[in-house]
Amino acid sequence: QQQVKQSPQSLIVQKGGISIINCAYENTAFDYFPWYQQFPGKGPALLIAIRPDVSEKKEGRFTISFNKSAKQFSLHIMDSQPGDSATYFCAASGVRGSTLGRLYFGRGTQLTVWP
Amino acid sequence: GAGVSQSPSNKVTEKGKDVELRCDPISGHTALYWYRQSLGQGLEFLIYFQGNSAPDKSGLPSDRFSAERTGGSVSTLTIQRTQQEDSAVYLCASSFLGRGGVADTQYFGPGTRLTVL
Numbered sequence: 587q588q589q590v591k592q593s594p595q596s597l598i599v600q601k602g603g604i605s606i607i608n609c610a611y612e613n614t615a616f617d618y619f620p621w622y623q624q625f626p627g628k629g630p631a632l633l634i635a636i637r638p639d640v641s642e643k644k645e646g647r648f649t650i651s652f653n654k655s656a657k658q659f660s661l662h663i664m665d666s667q668p669g670d671s672a673t674y675f676c677a678a679s680g681v682r683g684s685t686l687g688r689l690y691f692g693r694g695t696q697l698t699v700w701p
Numbered sequence: 702g703a704g705v706s707q708s709p710s711n712k713v714t715e716k717g718k719d720v721e722l723r724c725d726p727i728s729g730h731t732a733l734y735w736y737r738q739s740l741g742q743g744l745e746f747l748i749y750f751q752g753n754s755a756p757d758k759s760g761l762p763s764d765r766f767s768a769e770r771t772g773g774s775v776s777t778l779t780i781q782r783t784q785q786e787d788s789a790v791y792l793c794a795s796s797f798l799g800r801g802g803v804a805d806t807q808y809f810g811p812g813t814r815l816t817v818l
Contacts, residue, residue: 620806622809627811629705629792629794629809629812630744630792631809632806632808635806675743675744686756687751687757687798688734688749688757689736689807691743694743694744
């Protein structure tokens with residue numbers, strides 16, 4: 587059972603465009619929602635993260651939008667660049683029970699930004 | 702400072718052999734995690750250590766899998782009698798643990814690519 591559902595599976599965007607990746611969850615015990623970026627042959631690296639007390643967090647060209655009532659969150663990459671081409675994973679973890687400590691990952695989105 | 706390191710980077714073994722994968726976390730990180738990444742399953746949680754104890758082993762797929770952590774630092778993931786379905790990239794991550802066990806950012810190593818022939 588996939589606790590965090592991510593879409594789309596793949597995304598092709600023109601340079602300068604906006605990339606949008608969406609995730610949804612069911613478990614209300616989740617309270618930490620990071621996004622990871624992974625290049626081929628490398629481990630995932632934290633890109634940006636949000637907690638449910640805010641609805642949006644922006645770091646440079648990367649923005650997380652969070653909708654607590656809908657249990658959805660999304661990553662927006664503004665002015666997408668070819669160097670952003672990578673696999674992006676959303677994830678969630680929580681503060682109690684089985685959600686404590688571990689990250690639950692979405693299945694990933696393969697982003698390709700073409701010049 | 703140094704990040705999470707894993708060894709070996711690649712391991713090819715024959716079905717039925719045992720393998721050991723090593724993880725060196727970031728110095729001072731109290732929590733250590735093992736995940737497995739495969740094409741069909743994405744990133745799967747295996748086990749999590751807080752210090753030397755493992756409060757959550759729920760992701761270990763079978764009793765052929767075990768892990769230990771010594772001195773609150775290095776961890777070893779052991780797979781006994783390897784099977785072809787064990788082929789995957791095994792990723793280790795580490796983090797600080799805050800109050801109440803709430804985890805800080807998890808930093809990942811480059812992974813060990815395991816191929817079982």
